[in-house]
Amino acid sequence: MAFLLGICSSLTVKSVLVGLIALFIATWFYRRPRNLPPGPTGWPLLGYLPNLISAGDEYKNLTRLAKTYGPVFSMNLGGTLVVVVNSFASIKEALSHPNTADRAPTRFFKKMTDDPDALSVGTASGDSWSQQRKFCLSVLRGLGVWRSSFEDAIATEAGCLINGIKEHEGNPFNPAHLLGNAVSNVICSVTLGKRFDYADPKFQQLLKSITRIFEMCEGGDVYTYLPIMEYLSFTSTFKDIESSTRSIIEFLRESVENHQSNLDVDNPKDFIDVFLREIHDNETKNIKSYITKNNMLLTCFDLFTAGTETSSTTLRWALLYMVAYPKVQAKIQQEIDDSVGRNRLPRLADKPQLPYTEATILEVQRLASIAALGVTHMFSKDTNLLGFDIPEGTRLLTNLWAVSRDPSIWSSPEEFKPERFIDEAGSLKPREEHLPFASGRRVCLGEQLAKMELFIFFSHLLHQFSFKKPDESQPLSFEAVNGLTLTPIPFEVCAIPRE
Ligand code: HEM
Numbered sequence: 001m002a003f004l005l006g007i008c009s010s011l012t013v014k015s016v017l018v019g020l021i022a023l024f025i026a027t028w029f030y031r032r033p034r035n036l037p038p039g040p041t042g043w044p045l046l047g048y049l050p051n052l053i054s055a056g057d058e059y060k061n062l063t064r065l066a067k068t069y070g071p072v073f074s075m076n077l078g079g080t081l082v083v084v085v086n087s088f089a090s091i092k093e094a095l096s097h098p099n100t101a102d103r104a105p106t107r108f109f110k111k112m113t114d115d116p117d118a119l120s121v122g123t124a125s126g127d128s129w130s131q132q133r134k135f136c137l138s139v140l141r142g143l144g145v146w147r148s149s150f151e152d153a154i155a156t157e158a159g160c161l162i163n164g165i166k167e168h169e170g171n172p173f174n175p176a177h178l179l180g181n182a183v184s185n186v187i188c189s190v191t192l193g194k195r196f197d198y199a200d201p202k203f204q205q206l207l208k209s210i211t212r213i214f215e216m217c218e219g220g221d222v223y224t225y226l227p228i229m230e231y232l233s234f235t236s237t238f239k240d241i242e243s244s245t246r247s248i249i250e251f252l253r254e255s256v257e258n259h260q261s262n263l264d265v266d267n268p269k270d271f272i273d274v275f276l277r278e279i280h281d282n283e284t285k286n287i288k289s290y291i292t293k294n295n296m297l298l299t300c301f302d303l304f305t306a307g308t309e310t311s312s313t314t315l316r317w318a319l320l321y322m323v324a325y326p327k328v329q330a331k332i333q334q335e336i337d338d339s340v341g342r343n344r345l346p347r348l349a350d351k352p353q354l355p356y357t358e359a360t361i362l363e364v365q366r367l368a369s370i371a372a373l374g375v376t377h378m379f380s381k382d383t384n385l386l387g388f389d390i391p392e393g394t395r396l397l398t399n400l401w402a403v404s405r406d407p408s409i410w411s412s413p414e415e416f417k418p419e420r421f422i423d424e425a426g427s428l429k430p431r432e433e434h435l436p437f438a439s440g441r442r443v444c445l446g447e448q449l450a451k452m453e454l455f456i457f458f459s460h461l462l463h464q465f466s467f468k469k470p471d472e473s474q475p476l477s478f479e480a481v482n483g484l485t486l487t488p489i490p491f492e493v494c495a496i497p498r499e
Contacts, residue, residue, distance in 0.1 A: 047076025
């Protein structure tokens, strides 16, 4: 005892600090399991997190790290182990592994509904996720969303978009707003069974909140699922995201209540009607299910946010590329005029005759790579993957951007060349390495809907207008704003009606 007291009284602040740092380093190295993928060490405790945040453009920084450590590397981000897969082969293999379908726990939705454990299809894991996902896909199929019958709803919205653009009479305008309105209305038709007038203030507030969330989540999905972020819940960024999320959920809650009071269980008209009927049936038969009102409210939030910002951002990139590459634009218009003519608008059935139009959409998606780092997954068990031993709970980041720029897959990957998706016979040549929607069991739930939207909106717009850069406007930039998705820097276009 006297010996211990003697040591304590001889300690200085400096020696205690040095001792603590040494202890942290030793603990960190000791805790690092063996046979992990290699990777940067970073700082004690915080690991590589400060480096990643300070460097910005996380998708580019991770791509650079893959050049040093190989296509599969690992790092500590604020005390959480993260594995990053950066090549087509490693992403495919990682996402097809049965142990990688989980999402990390999130407290984000905790206070958004009356049930603190409620989670959406995009954030749930295990049975809750698989049941919700199966349910969503079957409802969307039941409502005809994957079938060509749904194209009329998209075409009607494209008509409203065209009218909105015509109102600008060839003068410069930022297309972001109108595209957001049109794309969001498609998902409104699916979930709420109605579309909104573009001037409706409630609808505008909803869209503003969605855009705000995507803007505020800088760096893609890298930080969303790190437990250390919980300590930042006092920041204005976090509060802003929270209040925007709450306002969308309130809007949806009101709509669910309206649906509830007018529900005709034998004749469900939209996503909300179907899930209310399912809940009613389960209650009658006393069946326990993850299809609860709160889970579904949050799932509607996912459909709204994921379904609005992604497709409209892709269309914005598409218009930017059309303005920058007028020859590509003219070639698409020629193809549409030759196959479809001027007396009607393109339909999905015209797709086989419009390979260059489709190839251009694929090339825009490749270069824009809007979901640069996909959505973070989590290993549900200790797993041997790609020759490495990865502990349960490790986060998995898929660097889709790295694949879209991989020179071993795409010749001159920085160039905009729709021809890379066309074969010698002039037909469309889809490439399995093209992964805008990721892959595996958690592949984008809205992939088919998004493909339909992109084709109808894009082909209708080019059938009706030629897009030009306004005289004396800023030089075009292909730099991306790095939010939850990669969006173009705001730009203006002139839409000249075609004869
Ligand atoms: C061009 C448009 C789109 C792109 C590029 C895109 C991309 C993605 C990506 C990369 C993921 C992550 C997959 C993973 O976890 O590995 C995802 C998930 C998801 N997407 Fe999309 N998406 C698009 C449109 C849509 C639309 C229109 C909807 C709405 C119907 C939607 C709903 C979802 C949902 C709900 C998830 C989560 C699925 C799950 O966790 O099981 N997406 N999307």
